[in-house]
Amino acid sequence: xxxxxxxxxxxxxxxxQVCPYLDGRQERKLFTALQGEEAQKLNDxxxxxxxxxxxxxxxxxxxxxxxxxLSARINVNKFKISKSQKRVxxxxxxxxxxxxxxxxxxxxxxxxxxxxxxxHANGGMADMDVFEFAAMIEETPIRTRIIEYMSGTQLLAIxxxxxxxxxxxMVYSFYEPQLPSxxxxxxxxxxxxxLAQEAGLPYLYLGYWVPGSSxxxxxxxxxxxxxxxxxxxxxxxxxxxxxxxxxPMNTVPIAEQVANLSLPDSKPIVE
Numbered sequence: 506x507x508x509x510x511x512x513x514x515x516x517x518x519x520x521x522q523v524c525p526y527l528d529g530r531q532e533r534k535l536f537t538a539l540q541g542e543e544a545q546k547l548n549d550x551x552x553x554x555x556x557x558x559x560x561x562x563x564x565x566x567x568x569x570x571x572x573x574x575l576s577a578r579i580n581v582n583k584f585k586i587s588k589s590q591k592r593v594x595x596x597x598x599x600x601x602x603x604x605x606x607x608x609x610x611x612x613x614x615x616x617x618x619x620x621x622x623x624x625h626a627n628g629g630m631a632d633m634d635v636f637e638f639a640a641m642i643e644e645t646p647i648r649t650r651i652i653e654y655m656s657g658t659q660l661l662a663i664x665x666x667x668x669x670x671x672x673x674x675m676v677y678s679f680y681e682p683q684l685p686s687x688x689x690x691x692x693x694x695x696x697x698x699x700l701a702q703e704a705g706l707p708y709l710y711l712g713y714w715v716p717g718s719s720x721x722x723x724x725x726x727x728x729x730x731x732x733x734x735x736x737x738x739x740x741x742x743x744x745x746x747x748x749x750x751x752x753p754m755n756t757v758p759i760a761e762q763v764a765n766l767s768l769p770d771s772k773p774i775v776e
Contacts, residue, residue: 514538514547516763518567526718530571535762536564544646546769549670554766555733557678558667559713560644566713567759574721575747576733577714578672579694581701583729593688594695600661602696603653609639612660613651616681626726641665641677652700654693662689664697672708673701679716694727716747736765 514537524530539548539561547719550560555576556563566574586594621633633641643650647667653660662680666673675697680689694711701709714732715721724730725744732741757765 507688512625513768521569523571526715526721527573528573531568532566533545533568534564534743535759536562536568539563541644543769545648548647548667550767550769552669552674552710553671557649558645558674560640561646565761574713574715577711577724577741578731578738579698579709579711579727580707580729580731581698582707582708584698585728586695587728589611590691590695592690596687597689597692599656603655605651605653607642607645607651609642613642613663614638616660616663620679620682624772654689654696661687662693664693666697669710672706672710673697673704673714674710690723712742715743
């Protein structure tokens with residue numbers, strides 16, 4: 506007998522934790538498991554609705570009284586490089602880009618540790634051991650690449666990048682913190698814009714833009730930026746209009762959030 510049943514993922518909410526972006530705040534996430542043969546379709550669909558991937562989980566912020574975190578992406582066809590960004594490309598023009606399947610190495614982990622110690626010493630990933638690092642890199646049920654940037658034999662920067670239906674998604678990136686003059690964080694994004702353009706993909710997904718956060722506010726420096734706000738992608742042409750002020754009326758109840766999600770089509774089940 507043949508039936509058609511909806512394959513609906515189950516959604517959950519994390520317990521409140523200390524917010525890594527804004528002092529004095531607590532964060533909460535709406536999440537679902539990413540597994541099975543429909544994983545790529547689910548990741549494609551929910552990425553277009555502000556979700557991010559971490560290993561085998563898809564999540565987006567769902568804080569009780571704060572809505573500062575906004576998913577961000579660059580429309581690469583509308584991106585116009587600035588003079589300062591051209592200088593960043595020029596400074597790094599001799600770096601070699603290497604793409605490979607997601608496989609963790611000792612050199613990657615050493616660079617990761619140096620980066621966290623310099624930039625995020627008090628963050629939630631600061632005590633990640635080598636096995637947890639390998640899981641972050643290697644545990645992916647979808648199309649993922651490790652993109653390394655080399656200067657000769659020296660590894661300077663890395664991005665863990667997903668390939669999704671309408672773009673590239675930078676899951677996590679890190680770089681040599683002792684070379685601030687190279688602006689390697691900006692360079693990685695600029696190179697990914699080029700990669701997306703070369704592949705004919707319209708978007709580069711960057712994670713979250715957080716007004717008021719020194720760690721996450723830099724994304725507004727890239728033209729063509731869009732944010733996922735009020736259930737749709739909108740051009741971020743006036744960043745100053747957004748603030749990180751607390752206001753519980755800006756948040757939507759969990760049940761309503763889940764009800765408004767668009768999920769992949771149902772799948773035939775054979776018994």
